[in-house]
Amino acid sequence: MSRSPVSQPARIAPLAVLPVFYRLTGKPVLVIGASQAALWKAELLASTGAEVRIAAPEANDALAQLCARDDASVRHLARSWHEADLDGIALVVADVEGDEQAADLAAAARRVGTPVNIVDRPAFCDFQFGAVVNRSPLVVGISTDGAVPVFAQAIRSRIEMLLPTGFQKWAEAARNWRPLVQARDLSLQARRTIWERFVNAAFRHPDRTPGEAERADLLAGIEQQKRNPALGSVALVGAGPGDPELLTLKAVRALQSADVILHDDLVSQEVLDFARREAERIITGKRGHRPSCKQDDINALMVSLARDGKRVVRLKGGDPLIFGRAGEEIAACRAAGVAVEVIPGITAASGAAASLEVSLTHRDHARRLQYITAHAKNGKLPDDLDWKSLADPAATTAIYMGKLVVAEVATRLLEAGMAVDTPAIIVEYATHVRERRFHTTIGEMAGVFAANQLDGPCIILFGQAMSEARPDRPS
Ligand code: SAH
Secondary structure, eight states, X not given: OBOOOXXXXXXXXXXXXXXXXXXXXXXXXXXXXXXXXXXXXXXXXHTTXXXXXXXXXXXXXXXXXXXXXXXXXXXXXXSOOOGGGGTTOSEEEEOOSSHHHHHHHHHHHHHHTOOEEETTOGGGOSOOOOEEEEETTEEEEEOOTTSOHHHHHHHHHHHHHHSOTTHHHHHHHHXXXXXXXXXXXXXXXXXXXXXXXXXXXXXXXXXXXXXXXXXXXXXXXXXXXXXXXXXXXXXXXXXXXXXXXXSOHHHHHHHHTOSXXXXXXXXXXXXXXXXXXTSEEEEOOOOTTSOBOXXXXXXXXXXXXXXXXXXXXXXXXXXXXXXXXXXXXXXXXXXXXXXXXXXXXXXXXXXXXXXXXXXXXXXXXXXXXXXXXXXXXXXXXXXXXXXXXXXXXXXXXXXXXXXXXHHHHHHHHHHTTOOTTOEEEEEESTTSTTOEXXXXXTTTHHHHXXXXXXXXXXXXXXXGGGGGSOOOOOO
């Protein structure tokens, strides 16, 4: 059975609000009220270059100071608001008393289609103000959709610490130099590569004010792209066994610059969340015992995408070089002259051993560690397994893809002389939140599969070293 690669529909989970960044330069906005909250909003709006009108019958010192500022356009309308004040207004923000007033204003604003925000009355708000990290032109907005603004403020402080103030200068320089790149006839891909080089430099020297040297470097990047347009590439990336924290930094970087991601269904959503939003995701469904794409189709797709200039990430569960058909994929890339890179990942056996807090090569028990697949090309037990080695009491063995053949494996191990009470541990969904662990023995391990519905990926670890695993609550 085979199925074609299918695009995954949803790239993002439901969003409470849409973060958009609205340019207000020169646009009239109306603020109603002269309370501290209203005046802070007026100041915030004025900082974007908006023309702020404040409708408030009474002035106060803070209002007078704001109106007197040279660097802001703020005008006081010394009266209550009228419906006509809303004409041609980009946004209206109000601090009013009582639900009735709030409802009147919200209704009036809606009649003319002006988005409204009423302080502390979320039911009447079309939009909200997030917490802001300001490195203009680099701006970060944080919202909790009103759930807990204090959380947003705490996150803002964290981001403030993480985001060097010097990034402001880098973002400004990028804005000034953008026309240099836009003016050249370059592919989108080439432009992206040029800006990635710029961004890498910003991360290396956040405190440097970009000047002539950086500008020259940008121009050099442009020339290089003109001479040598960006070629596509393939990276075989290990996604680890499930817990996204087990991704390598290199894997995250690859995911963030990918154009296309081809992934198995073993790869968890939490891992995919690290990918660049715009990256196309294609499931290749390489899961044992289920319909999946043919390996040849995957190879062909990967190569053709790379030849189109795409940066392809071939994302595989665990480590790509362990039972991941990486050999065929690397060979296909080499044959097609496509650049290929491998980014290793944590294999299921290591993830499971970490959960069990057990050394796979415990000095007292194991002199050898062997990873085997119990799943040959035809789905049956491979007939060339070396049972003598597998039954070696001084080895630890990890069986990948062993689910369907476990009973036969146990029989053959016993026939080869392995002790029936040799400890074996089955770990389903190792390192996922839904991980389950079953401590058993060679003699009884097939029964564990029969008695429990183990639908997830399972790794079987056996050998004397497993006697050192941390004891488990019964599952
Ligand atoms: N490259 C992967 C292995 C791919 S073969 C790696 O290095 O881990 C697929 C098999 O790996 C599954 O059938 C299962 O035996 C094992 N496996 C992968 N992820 C697992 C997980 N999170 N928990 C338990 N076993 C897993």
